[in-house]
Amino acid sequence: YLDMSYQRLQNEVLEPHSKAQKLQNVLSKVHQTSSLLRDALVYIHLVSRMQSLLEEQTTLTTERSLQLASIHTQLRLNMEKNANLTSLRLIKKLEAEVALPNKKEVLNFIAVTLSKQCTNYDKSRDNTETVAKLMKSLYGLSKQEYVSTIHKIVLTSIALSAQTLAKTLNSIKTFPTAFEEVVSRGSIIYQLEEIMRKEKVEKFNLLNEFMSQMRPKPLSPTKLFWSRIASNFKKEFDLSYTRGGPVGKSLSRHETMIADTIKQAMSNNAAINSYLDMMLASVSILQND
């Protein structure tokens, strides 16, 4: 009697139970395999689209670089979704031979194009949309590259403006036209800042992403521009003035012209009037005597 019931237990309970476990185990392996394969297929599809774009046209244009940049961003997101992808030999091969070399090339192209578009940015020509797209796609490719490119653009503009102002010290009559040029460069920086503020990314916007990387403390491009211009001009101005001689005398003779030029150019410009005092302070040595 016992054997019969044990036999029955074996057939009707133990066997089905182990079969169920076996099936569950196999099902999970099939599932893991297909999810890895699906992510690999997405990667391969993206890379083959990249290759066909490259075959169509070898030289990069702005439009083509934006297309390629969006493929690279999708590749990165796909890679982040499934870390196992990088252990697949084919993926490693495609990454090394196709994706990464092209990413470097596209990254450089977009950084250079963005710099060019920004340095001779002109509201009337309205390349705002292109600048916005280039900024966003550069950010998508590499956050560091985005921040360092914007930083370089602002620093270049600062260097040019500081030089323009320093040159006026030996012939102060040229100060008004020079200062106007600096204000227009400053307003380009401000307009770029506006574009960055409008471009939503992740939690904030492109402006916030830039400012949060500024050391020692967060700094907007406009503030960076004017604070550097003011401190640099103060150094040059004090130097020329204290040296005295014809240059020093001419500076003090034109004290009001200098202050009025700065006030006129900055006070009624909402974007930069908060930096008026900073600029006036840079020529404040004239008032002390």
Add this chain to the structure above:
Amino acid sequence: MAGGDSVLMSDGGEDKILNIFFDESFVPQAFVDILLFNAARQDINQVQSVTSSMLGRLDYYTKHLTKELESTIRKLESLSETLPGTWDE
């Protein structure tokens, strides 16, 4: 595609590919790696077609294995309802 429904016994039956999944030492990672690497010998489009057809096959397996698992579990459940009675026979 694999043979008819009856083929999918718990040991994978004659379907050579399904059999692989029943092997204790099967590792999804290795399977995908080999599949892709060999397919890539031709060109990238070949890889895409091999991968898509394999995905189709895997979906097919999932469907049938799930059906079989459900029927096995139903058998166990139905048994557990009648269990107290079985021992008296």
